[in-house]
Amino acid sequence: SYPFSKKIKFLKCAICFCQFNNVFNTPKVLQCKHTFCLECLARMNVKSTQPDTIQCPLCRAYTPLPNLGLPTLANDSTVLSYLPAAMQHVYSIRFNRNKGKLQVKRVPSSAPALTQTVSQTLDVGNPAGLEGHQGRDGGRERSLLITVLQTPLCKAFIMSLVAILIVVLTITIIFINKK
Ligand SMILES: [Zn+2]
Ligand SMILES: [Zn+2]
Structure with a gap:
């Protein structure tokens, strides 16, 4: 229902301009209905002095983090539906804020071919307040x-x-x- 150019715009994160995918750049929708990739939200959360909420960089609205952690924020199903068939199953990711790391917890069984090309952890920066730590x-x-x-x-x-x-x-x- 959308023209192709608009679809392409949908497929990119407004912060990092990377293509959404089903691993670290999974499209996550905030309560304000703005969508960003998991990696950007993790980077923002690591730097934030309010680790329990995410402030939308577009409209400044706050979204409380789910109890089970940042990766359990709702996926943007519209964006996901535009991704290739092989990317329809989202990886299970663990977010370790203290270490500033995103880690693949579980690879979807439908994507064995992608396993080799995906790195298992991603550095998202150092937590605020831990500056200068050893x-x-x-x-x-x-x-x-x-x-x-x-x-x-x-x-x-x-x-x-x-x-x-x-x-x-x-x-x-x-x-x-x-x-
Ligand atoms: Zn991003
Ligand atoms: Zn917003």
Whole structure:
């Protein structure tokens, strides 16, 4: 019933502009009927000083969090219905606010093919009020390193650097041995 361009707009989160999916970017509808992806809501909740409610970034209305946690907020069934058939079954996600992590709890049995391509956890930032705590910088550094290593170009660059280093070391050792 909607023109195609409008459908495409529906399929993207208004905060991060990512495509909705059935894992960490599941479309979640707030009480004000505005829809955002689970990842963005988790990021907002982690930074919020009021962890029991979510404030809509569009209309500022508050939605109390469900007792069973952020991932149990209602899915936007309209948006979900526009997703491909393989994405109709939403993953069961656990939200650990203290660690700032979203984790896949259960993979829907209908999506075995997707299991390999989906990462099992997602960092959504550090909780407000825990700034400066031990392990904070370590976590950030580690995730940055992982991000760098996962970028193909960076990976190639680091690999060639290592290769050059090995060659230089070998030449140096040969040179020293000859003397
Ligand atoms: Zn989003
Ligand atoms: Zn709203």
